[in-house]
Amino acid sequence: VASGVRTTRVRRRTTTGSVSMRTATRRAKIHEADLAEKARIAKAKANEPETLGQARTWDRKYVRYQLAGLCDVCAAQAAYGHAEGFQKIHDPCAVCQPLVNLFPTAGPKGSKWRKILDKVERFDEEQLAVWIDAH
Numbered sequence: 001v002a003s004g005v006r007t008t009r010v011r012r013r014t015t016t017g018s019v020s021m022r023t024a025t026r027r028a029k030i031h032e033a034d035l036a037e038k039a040r041i042a043k044a045k046a047n048e049p050e051t052l053g054q055a056r057t058w059d060r061k062y063v064r065y066q067l068a069g070l071c072d073v074c075a076a077q078a079a080y081g082h083a084e085g086f087q088k089i090h091d092p093c094a095v096c097q098p099l100v101n102l103f104p105t106a107g108p109k110g111s112k113w114r115k116i117l118d119k120v121e122r123f124d125e126e127q128l129a130v131w132i133d134a135h
């Protein structure tokens with residue numbers, strides 16, 4: 001009786017103990033890897049180059065529309081339009097609308113926006129003058 005109890009107790013402890021230990025370790029490792037992966041993704045998302053790149057793109061577009069003659073507010077709207085969609089932004093102001101009407105590329109249907117796809121912000125003065133004359 002005494003040995004039977006001991007065997008049972010030992011076996012139970014070994015079986016449940018070792019399996020759950022292994023499982024726990026494995027789960028901990030998976031969890032750890034999962035956390036590490038999540039942290040890696042979060043870090044990559046928050047990473048400077050991407051954010052900075054997006055900011056630079058926005059800045060370039062903003063400058064592009066300023067060069068084209070839009071006011072600050074409308075130039076910013078247009079830059080957001082390129083990033084998030086022209087149907088999501090405010091209409092151009094009354095002052096800028098006539099100018100926007102001259103932009104080369106039509107915006108989304110029903111939108112009062114037209115866009116500039118030329119990289120005006122990268123033109124030198126001469127190219128810019130030619131571009132402005134052409135539009």
Ligand SMILES: [Zn+2]
Nearest residue numbers: 071074093096
């Ligand atoms: Zn404006």
